[in-house]
Amino acid sequence: MRSIILQTATRYLLPILLLFSIFLLLRGHYYPGGGFVGGLVASIAFVLHSFTNGTDATMKLLGRKPLSLIPIGLGISAFSVILPLFFGLPPMTGLWVQEKFPLIGLIGSSLFFDIGVYLVVIGVVLTILFTISLTDD
Amino acid sequence: MELLLIIVLGLLYAGGVYFILRRSMVKLLLGIMLLGSATNILIFVLGSIVKGSPPVIDADHDTFSGIYADPVPQALILTAIVISFALTAFAIVLLKRVYALVQTDDLDNLNTPEEEDI
Amino acid sequence: MLFTILSGLIVSLLLLPFGRMLKSKQRILLVVLPAALFLFYLQYIPAVSSGRFLLQSTPWIPSLATNLDFRLDGLSLLFALLITGIGTAIFFYARAYLKDHPYFNRFFGYLCLFMSAMLGIVLADNIFLLFVFWELTSISSFFLIGFNNNDPASRKSAITALTITGMGGFFLLAGLILLGNISGTYTISELIHSRNIIIHHPLYPLVLGLLCMGAFTKSAQFPFHFWLPGAMKAPTPVSAYLHSATMVKAGIYLLARFNPILGGTDLWSNTLMIAGGFTMLYAAFHSLLRTDLKSILAYSTISALGILTFLIGLGTREAVIAASVFILVHALYKATLFLVTGIIDHEAHTRDITRLAGLRKVLLPVAIAGLLAAISSAGVPLTFGFIGKDLIYEATLHAGASLSFILTALAIATNTGLVAAGFMAGIKPFSGKLPVEFEKIHLPSASLWLPPLILAVAGLIFGCIPGIAGQLFSLQAANAIFGSDTQLHLKLWHGFNLVLLLSLATLAAGTFLYYINKPSGKKQHFIQKFNPLSPEFALNRFANGIFGFSTWYTGKFHNGYLRSYHLKILLFAEMLLAYKLWLSGPIKIDFYGLAMLSIYEIAVVVILIGALVMMILTQSRLTAVVSMSIIGYCTCLMFVFYSAPDLAMTQFTIDTLTTVLFVLVLYKLPPFLNLATTWERYRDIAVSLGFGVILSLVALQVHHEAISTQTSEFYANNSYILAKGKNVVNVILVDFRGIDTMFETVVLSIAAIGVYSLLRLRLKTSEKE
């Protein structure tokens, strides 16, 4: 389904959506949002891209199989879950950097956890959708 | 407003049940999704429902000053929604594969007899 | 005692997998085991016959009061000697009998297993331990009956035998446990102290019934007897050992062992006497009509077992004495007859009594053994059988005024049949003219004919000096069965009395019967006409009924239609929930508090319902998906109204993605078909509305219940202060209940991998698992 209008629009919608998804990710701890919604929005951005430019083009854009995002994301989340164990704390305990960062606020392990979730969600949604669109039955 | 939600969830349950009693695989899927929504609303309605007071603490406060919606059901439903999505996605694809294999959407055709077992 | 059992088990466990390493010359070593055990138990005769008994206990499962408790008293010793003694003979015999059999090692493995198990039964002093060995005998019997496993009949018989004895076993287990429950002990020798409690317990009939089920099935009492003729598919040494001399006597042992505990009541006597009496007569009659040597022996065995049951049921001092002696008598002559039959079968390749004749000319030692066994079974004076028969008549005559006549008549009739059957098996093949076809037969090696001969001679010796045999073997056994001293004293000669007269009359009648009764295929054919009346037939009918029912039932419930499964599940759910709701009484609805509605809320609900209706009515899949989306978006709006922005966001994005997924997949599918009948449709509508109403009512009920806000308050109060986040929902998700989220992402990941593999993986048909 080629459409110049859609293609052009996607060219600037994609970065906007991605930016917005990161925005949702980072502020989830304070306002509605978080890793899930962020990841969903980001994947929707790529889905849109794949609608317009074809799945292959999107794969090229990503530079890797979306499936490979899953272990990365899971790894990050899982690591941030077990990290407190090294400090003698139960898993999942929030660890916080003392300094407040501008714009983002406090940085803690929960942010890394959310980043992991974000990546997993992207990997999952894209894997599902791209696999479907690349498979013919 | 709770009454309204209660009616809605009843209808969603009813609709979901009706759909899973059909023969079509697509309807089965829709039914499952309806049941999922119904359950979510049920959980939602059983917490304390408040209008217009999301469980988000004001920027200049450390705790809530007024009333707020019960955050726990919301968190539970969020988890449930995401899980149902995973299940639904997989189910949809399963549907696709089954259709590719048996060329029908009719659930009654999914009975390979015992004689054909390996 | 434990080691005697373990030794057999260990040998068995070694033989089964590694028996092939045993060279044929080393096989004689196998006989060492039963022989050694026999000698071992012989040494206890002096001690036991003087009324002492031996105890051994090794802890095993103290919690269940199941320890390796063994107790060697007269009854146990009698059986132990039988098992090991006849076992020695059988082992010796089988070594030659199965010389070139490829599965020689397996055979001996099973046989050792059996011997141990049997020893275990008779030595165990704990009901669970007894049961353990009880089941092991069934299992080893299963393997032995099915030993010729290429033969379908053999396999079928093995299954039948296992099923019948297994069924009995489960009943027995139940009975034993109930007994333990009632008496509070699982030690057999202690049960006797609870006798009064037991026999007056309201469940006593049940205990009795269950135990009898165990005993009767094992000992082939009518109507469970038919597995035993089938078990003759086993190699003849097995028939001799298990199915005549030992295993089938396990039931008898059980009855004997429990006689002092449960016996002495009318119920006990009547049950056993009726079952035993009927069995002995029935089987004796049947034995006369068979043409297959082993069949004849099988039925006469059943009959003998019936006699034993009958005697124990009778329960008088004389009866118990008779039983204790007859056990030994029967074991000796019946094992002999079987072994003889085995040799005949082995050499003549037939067991058809109508064809066999004159074999004494070629198999003289065998013929002698057969003759000795036959006369013992007939109760010719100077044989041990004579003593046994005497005692039986003694018992029936002393049964009590009203009964004695009937019972004696019964015994005479049975014994007459058995005399004839014994002659048929032990004499008929050897008498008369040798057919040409058998002229080439040579006497096999002594390994084969020596064991039966020895057993037969033993019978003769015991018959000549019954006092010793009685003193050494039977006295304490009888005491154990009777529960007190029986003052058993066997004599060769009681003088001319009624008993002797009866014995002789029986002998004469039996001999006469033997001469007039010529078994033939015709007769066998005739008797088969009555098969529809036989328990085997009835049981087969019953089994077929069960299979038919199973097929119908399974097909009915598990019919392959998902919707029907759902219907059943949901109806079940509705029934339960409706019942519970009904119990909970009237439902309060606070309309005022619940119904503060705004127009936009109503609109959203109206649309949601409209979408639902549209979804149900539409024939187009895409429209259904659109409806689904509408429902999702309406839910999302609800979440916005009711303060759940996070939910709304997630619901919305996920709904959109689901829509995308749906359309990606759906466009190839055909439109919905209307496949349901109107009736089904109304039924489903009723079921679904019912479910919806129930859930709504439940929700209403729950809503009235005050909720504890402890948890949510904790979250709200500490979300920022402790967890440094202001969006409480998100803080719950990534901190308070972060573990949920962690593994929810795993769920997502798995789904993605699943989708990937489901769509990409195409197994070749040649691919294995």
Added chain:
Amino acid sequence: MTGNHILASVFIHLFIAIFQLIAWRKTVTQRILSVGGALVGLIIAIVLFQQVYLHGTYTLNAANWAAPFGIVFAADLLSATMVLLTSIAGFAVSIFSSTGISRQRMLYGYFPIFHFLLMGLNGAFLTGDIFNLYVWFEVIIISSFVLMTLGGRKQQLEGAVKYMAMNILASMFFLTGIGILYGITGSLNMADLSTKIQEVENRSLVGITSVFFILGFGIKSAVFPLYFWLPSSYHTPPSAVAATFGGLLTKVGIYAMLRVNSLIFIPDDFTRKLLMTIAVLTILTGAFGALIKTSVRRLFSYLIVCHIGFMVGGIAMFTKVALIGTVFYLIHDIMVKTNMFLIAGLIRQLRGTMSMEKLGGLYREYPKISLLIAIVLFSLVGIPPLSGFWPKIYLFRESFSQHQYVYIAALITGSLATLYVIAKMWAEAFWKETPQGIAVEDQFAPLPVYRKILLVLPIGILGVVSVYIGINAETIIQVADRIANELIDTSSYIKAVLKN
């Protein structure tokens, strides 16, 4: 006692799976990771079991939030036992899979999903939070869906559709129940619920709530009339998968019933009667089904149903003796049922079929393997002194005490049916010669020796465990006894979790 390590058996599988995902398409690495990881998991489980056995319940407050606010994990003896059993079964299946699963399936994520499944099981056994239990259940079912469909053969997919539909229905009931539970108590922590539920004034609501859990767990554990998914699907996936399912999945339902019934909904008279009725009908349904099946795995499927009824009956009686029986049976059943399906897989390797009509000659050609299998089969039947026997004594004992004669009759019927079908199977598959005209595809004989060992070893391991359970029943009874005590008197669990 607090122990941050009790989740190790969860995380080990999580990380194995993650590493396997990273090593996507590298089947050798995945195999080594799987077997090695499963072994480590087993060791962890043994250590945990030992600690719990010696020192009592361990708890972990995830994210360091005190109960009932955070998610609490608790390893009491029941949990530790279940984890141990899962690890043993998982280890065995892992070994079997390393050669019993086709390379194609490995390339498409068999191993990671398998470890996710084990992770989910361990998590479900350890969690002390009802909603978290739901999450674990979902991990379990989604991985089972994937494993069920992996390979995408027609029959597999047919089974999977039914399996999915009904399992999702179960989750729906379960989740609804959780929602209501939260609605009436405001709590999700099971120990906390245990006290809060008693404060609910409207007792009938508690009854209604319990129905949802009965339905949810009932479907999971495949009891009558909710069992349909099981015989619809268990005969379709690869045997290693079926082994994991057959051994562990339905037992999660039983575990959950035990947990929830002991902590939250102490069975009242109605529930007991209901469960007992269900138990009896389940046993009979399974028995009837098993009688007529000729395909080995369909037969086993019905046997699972049948034997689930045994355990449900024990739960229905809910006394210490009955619970000892149930727990012991559970322990036995997990080991044996796992092994049964591995055996089915091995038979498939040996003969290329699992239909009794087409099988034959196994005993002649593979006597040692056959004998090994025989031991397992007899354990299943409950031939004493093998593992299936002892728990039945407890069940019989208690049902006589409670005058549950119908249940006794069902127990006997079920046992007898099991005995019969196993004997029949033995006669058909092992004794009988391969029927004329059936081409035997022996895929086993050409395998290199080490792969043969990998196929037989797990069956041996589980067989040895079964024999151990039978011979050393005393130990198991000790464990079951303590578990039963903990289930009857939950105060120690509650105390450990709530720390008060």
Added chain:
Amino acid sequence: MINIILAILSTAGALAILFASIGILRMPDFYLRLSVTVKASSLGVGLLLICAAIMFPDDASVTTKSIAIIFFLFITAPIAAHMIGRAAYFTGIPLWKGTIVDELDGMYNKETHELKSDPKDAIHKSTGKEDDQIAETDEETR
């Protein structure tokens, strides 16, 4: 003063949306419905969002969000309309009978979905009625 502006803006917005709704309900063919709804609704929602921006004057984020939403709506709505309109045309959704001209007729390559620009390249000028998407009766478009 501010209140009056808000009232006017919100009323205009709400009415625009209302008209869009009436439009989608009343218009005789798909293309007219599409045409009416897309912009009226975007305009209406845009006006309402401006109200929101004014209502929270002290919060820059609200203004930003409002602008962002308006921006997104204004760029996405026409694209969506274009996509669905084209799909509709492609699947043969008929034009209203009062349609005076259809210059798109015959310009698509049915195989490749390629659209030509030069009327001379038209594969098939509407000579035969069977290929003409302009409906003959009202019923066809309802």
Added chain:
Amino acid sequence: MIKNFLMNLLLSFIWVALTGTLSYSSFVFGFILGFFVLWIMNRNEEDRRYFYRLPKIFSFVFYFLYLVLKANIQVAYDVITPKYFFRPGIVRYPMNTESDFEINVLSTLISLTPGTLILDVSEDKKALYIHVMYLTDPEAFINELKTGMERRLLEILR
């Protein structure tokens, strides 16, 4: 041109910093202020495109809003009155645009104007197919669009 724009932005940020209130109104005010300052400063420079393009953008926005308003009212009237006044048709509109971006903007704007809707763009990017509600004469419509919307737009974009 970019340089001027960035300079203008900088000036408005400085203004915001000076007033100390981070709000849209102060930013917009600062921007206008900065624009005038720059305009005055750059009166003698060569490149003054920046300074007349900005007003043009404003005027275009108002032109566009005017179109939208006008057409909306027309449509609204048509929608709520029982009788239909429209004469719809699909018109081929030959474009002068060069880049995809221009096409995109143009078509978006056309679609946003009530009464007109882009159905598709031809493969060679030369023609738009527009669904028009009030079509008296296709030629007149094309001319109006050419001289109105397209011309103004291209003036800004080029």
Added chain:
Amino acid sequence: MTLGTYFDFVILPILTISVILVFIRLFRGPAIVDRVIALDLIITIGIGIITVYSIRQNQKVLLDVAIILALIAFLGTIAFSYYIEKQKDD
């Protein structure tokens, strides 16, 4: 009349009526494309309703939801049109 009540009793009802009108179109169809644009319009009006609601409840966090709706809603429409076209091919 305050602005608040004006919103409550005029603006929101108008929006509500609109959304119901659109739903009638959605219900009636007739073609799937009609339903799709009706769906799209419902979402757009939904954004409006959320906006007004967030004004009324003084909850600006709800606007975040509106952003998501605005950003993503059209993906659904794109998907539908993509496959309506594709389905025509098959």
